[in-house]
Amino acid sequence: MSTEVESYKIQKMVELLAPKLTRQVVGSLVGCVHCGMCHETCHYVMTHPDDPKMTPSYKADQLRKLFKRHYDWTGRVFPGWVGAKPPTRDVDLDELKDIAFGTCTNCRRCTFNCPMGVDTATLNRIMRGLLTQVGVMPEGVRVVSKDTWELGNQMGVLKEDYVETLEWLSEELVMELDDERATIPIDKVGANIVYTINPREVKYDPRTISEAALIFYAAAEDWTMPSWGWDQTNFGLFSGDDAMGAASYRHLQEKNAELGSQRLVISECGHGYRSTRCEGPNWSKTDQDFVMESSVMTMLRYIKEGRIVVDKTKNSDPVTFHDSCNNARSCGFYEEPRELLKLVCTDFQEMYPNRTENYCCTGGGGAMSMSEYTPRRLVSAKVKADQIAETGAKVVVTSCHNCVDGLGDLIRHYKLDCQVKQLVHLVANALVLEECAISKIPKEKPVPEPVPEPVQEPVVIPVEIPADRVKIADALSGRRILIVEDEEDTRIFLATLLQDAGAVTLEAVDGDEAIATARAEKPDLITLDLSMPGKDGVEAFIEIRNDPDIRDIPVCIVTGHPEFRKVIYDRPVRPPEGYMDKPVIEEDLVANLRRILETSRAEGS
Amino acid sequence: MVVKKIGDKVIRLVMGDITDLEVAAFVYDITADAKLGSGYGSAITTRGGKVVQEELDAIGSCPTGEAITTTAGKLKAGRIIHVNGPKFHEPGTEDKLRQTTVAALQLAEKNGITQLAFPPVGTGLYQVPLAVCARVMIDTVAEHLANNSSVEEVIFVALDTREFEPLAAVLQGGA
Numbered sequence A: 001m002s003t004e005v006e007s008y009k010i011q012k013m014v015e016l017l018a019p020k021l022t023r024q025v026v027g028s029l030v031g032c033v034h035c036g037m038c039h040e041t042c043h044y045v046m047t048h049p050d051d052p053k054m055t056p057s058y059k060a061d062q063l064r065k066l067f068k069r070h071y072d073w074t075g076r077v078f079p080g081w082v083g084a085k086p087p088t089r090d091v092d093l094d095e096l097k098d099i100a101f102g103t104c105t106n107c108r109r110c111t112f113n114c115p116m117g118v119d120t121a122t123l124n125r126i127m128r129g130l131l132t133q134v135g136v137m138p139e140g141v142r143v144v145s146k147d148t149w150e151l152g153n154q155m156g157v158l159k160e161d162y163v164e165t166l167e168w169l170s171e172e173l174v175m176e177l178d179d180e181r182a183t184i185p186i187d188k189v190g191a192n193i194v195y196t197i198n199p200r201e202v203k204y205d206p207r208t209i210s211e212a213a214l215i216f217y218a219a220a221e222d223w224t225m226p227s228w229g230w231d232q233t234n235f236g237l238f239s240g241d242d243a244m245g246a247a248s249y250r251h252l253q254e255k256n257a258e259l260g261s262q263r264l265v266i267s268e269c270g271h272g273y274r275s276t277r278c279e280g281p282n283w284s285k286t287d288q289d290f291v292m293e294s295s296v297m298t299m300l301r302y303i304k305e306g307r308i309v310v311d312k313t314k315n316s317d318p319v320t321f322h323d324s325c326n327n328a329r330s331c332g333f334y335e336e337p338r339e340l341l342k343l344v345c346t347d348f349q350e351m352y353p354n355r356t357e358n359y360c361c362t363g364g365g366g367a368m369s370m371s372e373y374t375p376r377r378l379v380s381a382k383v384k385a386d387q388i389a390e391t392g393a394k395v396v397v398t399s400c401h402n403c404v405d406g407l408g409d410l411i412r413h414y415k416l417d418c419q420v421k422q423l424v425h426l427v428a429n430a431l432v433l434e435e436c437a438i439s440k441i442p443k444e445k446p447v448p449e450p451v452p453e454p455v456q457e458p459v460v461i462p463v464e465i466p467a468d469r470v471k472i473a474d475a476l477s478g479r480r481i482l483i484v485e486d487e488e489d490t491r492i493f494l495a496t497l498l499q500d501a502g503a504v505t506l507e508a509v510d511g512d513e514a515i516a517t518a519r520a521e522k523p524d525l526i527t528l529d530l531s532m533p534g535k536d537g538v539e540a541f542i543e544i545r546n547d548p549d550i551r552d553i554p555v556c557i558v559t560g561h562p563e564f565r566k567v568i569y570d571r572p573v574r575p576p577e578g579y580m581d582k583p584v585i586e587e588d589l590v591a592n593l594r595r596i597l598e599t600s601r602a603e604g605s
Numbered sequence B: 001m002v003v004k005k006i007g008d009k010v011i012r013l014v015m016g017d018i019t020d021l022e023v024a025a026f027v028y029d030i031t032a033d034a035k036l037g038s039g040y041g042s043a044i045t046t047r048g049g050k051v052v053q054e055e056l057d058a059i060g061s062c063p064t065g066e067a068i069t070t071t072a073g074k075l076k077a078g079r080i081i082h083v084n085g086p087k088f089h090e091p092g093t094e095d096k097l098r099q100t101t102v103a104a105l106q107l108a109e110k111n112g113i114t115q116l117a118f119p120p121v122g123t124g125l126y127q128v129p130l131a132v133c134a135r136v137m138i139d140t141v142a143e144h145l146a147n148n149s150s151v152e153e154v155i156f157v158a159l160d161t162r163e164f165e166p167l168a169a170v171l172q173g174g175a
């Protein structure tokens, strides 16, 4: 080891690099001829054309310098020849952190455009891994990594909260379909399929779980959700920590074996699919003796086998498809989603370029959890925004939860007139239940309820409710909800919607008024817009959480701005119970608020 | 469960979530600023309430290798002993881990706690290899229990089989 390295952490990084120097890694370290062919393929370069630090080769050179100075003989003997001036001091670490985490989403687009086969994304991931091993990382990465290590999922969902949410969703579905067979089975031994999800679903977007459950029900599938080992995402892919990647994968693998299932289905998530299906067995150095597939394959199979029947005319908006980088470039998984999409919508059009040449959503590589880099991320998202705008589509479909968030942020930032959906939503929406497999299996005859003694019928005054409002009406009956929103039109819209659902609404137009009203009225729930004049919504949220009188009131953030991710990932205080993107979809908002009211709990309860 | 007897004292190894354990006290590996943070820290806050962090704020900090104690709010445990174990390959990892383990046991004794649960301190995010942690912590605990400690039972709590196996190997290996 060189004595000129002053920083203990950098000395450690050099030591920790040794076992990572596989033949492929060394090939990428020595293979770059700095030809520049990859430069124009990177969304950071395209949006920062005058900044040489955005080029893929500059980013990879950071690791290259460590390698050349400490491992490559030419660099060790003649450092000047190879330009190997590596970082030596602690202060250099911050810059390395900003480069590795803040200027690359590890999307691998440059990798596909390098004539020398240099895999810059892999080198960048190794740099991230070295940094996290010595404790240098963005706050969001630290928070999420600790959750992953200690609670087994990357959003810190406690087991009882996870199970309670599933049970709640299950009851809702059974009630809606009036069929006990629509129950979401938990830990069912011997089921054909074990269905694993992204924690974002159970925490903030449970609709995707209900939709998947509806599809399994329609296909009359024998399936289950595990009570542990259910997080198919893997933050180790982003942080570069292979040991964490292995630990997360083992949870799924072991639980799947315990349940005796032969098929693990991974809900739509690009990095989850790559980590579980492709990287997990390598990281954990274990054999794989069961089938792993994306839920896209499962849904496609159900249609092909006639187990579910769909009517594509139910999805008639113009649709385009965004390839997740991990699915397309790292797993070669891009034809099946298109095949499925064409079966469930009437107007599909490609965006260009696509498949392995598609541009990153800019939310990949863990970028959503690193709020300090949000401004740069949104600048780099211009490439994707232009690509989407050109299609004229009203719906961007993607098979990835990260992409849903990344695309959602850029759609709002660049004010595009479209929304993001996943295939599960389109398939569930297109189902013709009465022709699906479940309809061919007779319901077991319910045991007749004992006939109760006739009682005095209460007088019921019939109220006319339009058909599309039947599900919404009374969903929030009697609940007191504080709506915090500065735009009058939106405030009136939200108030009318929530009142229609039976809620009693209170209103506030800025952060100060929100806090004062919450203190005075102690509502059951607060919906909070984050972009308001005066006290910023993030500040107001933190103040609410720090006030012992009101900190237990559940909060649903309803925002058009990406800065709210700071409170979800950096977690200066307990995160919000829910968040919704604007413009809100009426039914989703009401369903989400209901879930929050019925499943959230006060601290320490 | 794996059990090892040290005279009339006992070391047990179980699998589960340490913050959900019914035990006289458990150990939490905290940072120097005495902030609970995420992971087990957020489980403590969510299940136990804000009181734990409030008590920690009043104490203010926890230097490496030392231990401090708080109540456990609404958790099933009676108390929490917070230790600041070695982190991120810092120099002298094994010595610091030994020192941290002893500090937790001594603070338990001082507070009349006879049953104490440990996670594998310093592993996971903080990068101490599980095999090293298992060897150092179990050796240290066994030695401490054999030397007139008032702690009667130490429970190692592994989150999953990955953590369980190396701890079990050391316990069963008669270290």
Ligand code: SF4
Binding pocket: A031, A032, A033, A034, A035, A036, A037, A038, A039, A056, A057, A113, A114, A115, A116, A117, A118, A120
């Ligand atoms: S990574 Fe490949 S394409 Fe990019 S500069 Fe190096 S050799 Fe050229």
Ligand code: SF4
Binding pocket: A041, A042, A043, A044, A055, A056, A059, A103, A104, A105, A106, A107, A108, A109, A110, A111, A120, A121, A360
């Ligand atoms: S991996 Fe993607 S973001 Fe990173 S340098 Fe290459 S093209 Fe740019």
